[in-house]
Amino acid sequence: MTTVEHLIGPESTEEREQRTSYLELFFDLVFVFAITQVDSLVADDPTAGGFARATLLLWLVWWAWGGYAWMTNAISIESRGVRVAFLAVTLGCLFVALGVPHAYGSEGLWFAVPYFAVRVAHVGLYTWGLRQTPEHQAAIRKLAPWFLVAPTFVLLGGLADGSWRTGLWAVAVAIDVLGALNVSNAGFRVSAAHFAERYGLFVIIALGESIVAIGLGSSHLERGALFATTVAVGFAGVAVLWWAYFDFLALGAERTLARTPVDLRGPVARDIYSFFHFGFVLGIIFYAFAAKETLEQPDDPLSTAGRWALGVGIAAYLLASVVGRLRAIHRVAWERAAGIAAVLVAITVFQDARGVVLLAIVVAVLLGVVTAESVRLRRFRQELASAAP
DSSP states (O other): OOHHHHHHOOOOSOOOOOOOOHHHHHHHHHHHHHHHTHHHHHHHOOSHHHHHHHHHHHHHHHHHHHHHHHHHHHSOOOSHHHHHHHHHHHHHHHHHHHHGGGTTTTTHHHHHHHHHHHHHHHHHHHHHHTTTOHHHHHHHHHHHHHHHHHHHHHHHHHHSOHHHHHHHHHHHHHHHHHHHHHHTTSSOOOOHHHHHHHHHHHHHHHHHHHHHHHHHHHTTSOSSHHHHHHHHHHHHHHHHHHHHHHTTHHHHHHHHHHTSOGGGHHHHHIIIIIITHHHHHHHHHHHHHHHHHHHHSTTSBOOHHHHHHHHHHHHHHHHHHHHHHHHHHSOOOHHHHHHHHHHHHHHHHTTTSBHHHHHHHHHHHHHHHHHHHHHHTHHHHHHHHHTOO
16 A cells, blocks of 8 residues: 555545536625635724624634535535525625624624525525435435524524623534534535635635735835835745645645545535535635735834734634644644744744735745645655556
């Protein structure tokens, strides 16, 4: 058995060809808009509590999108009726996105009501779409009570105020997670190629939104050396984040899922994609916030919120890849683990540095991490790629 086969096991032959549809991409664009709206929560409340509430809301939005990613992986959305229903849900997602900036304010119901509708529609469409596959339908029926109670708490939170709203939404997150942990072995079926492609494309779209943030943040700067340097550093950060995900991790995660027997894929997909990929999205959103603040005033030190958004964002991104690789191939990504510590030290030691300098230091750390890892894993990446069908 080769090194790759030893690490991730023999490939399952029970795979069907499936690609991400244009309708799914259209749907994802709306959800990424909702996720990028979380930046406004951090901007309005740049405190530890503000970051925590923004992360909580981001999880709610992420979990709703993930539910639809699982659904479209399992059912066909090509019929006219399902397409119409899916487009109606997409409209609901747009209302969710528009409600994000004021979700903790006086307009909480503008987030909670469409969110509740989107989550309930998900359970209904998922169950109906699996009517021809009773075993898989039984799995979603076991999950349905959890996934109906959780958005009910979100709705109740929309009616509450202050800490009560935050508490009720935290309970909703806990219910969703407990439900996923309790019924993941119930008979879910996952198409590995489609699943990996769907999550990879979501990461790409989120990175694209970071480019938009850089463009908006730099639009007022006078064209010159500082402008060129700041934009280049901001873009380099996005580029290295892309590299850190797609150079090895995305391929390794897909191959692991593909080589897992079909009836055992549920827990693997849940952990690597539903749980751990949240760190990638959180990292991208926080990096975009820090990069935009840097571009607005590159000569000034970053604010405390900007520094911690930069450090925690990159740390969350690296941590997601560390735990993801550990789950996928049972190996520790030592370079990335060291990178987490280095980034957090950098934002502490260089807190008084100009924003563009601190951003450049953090990007350099991230670049060093993926370069060192790429050199060390070159042979293994070649074996992994050659093992692809």
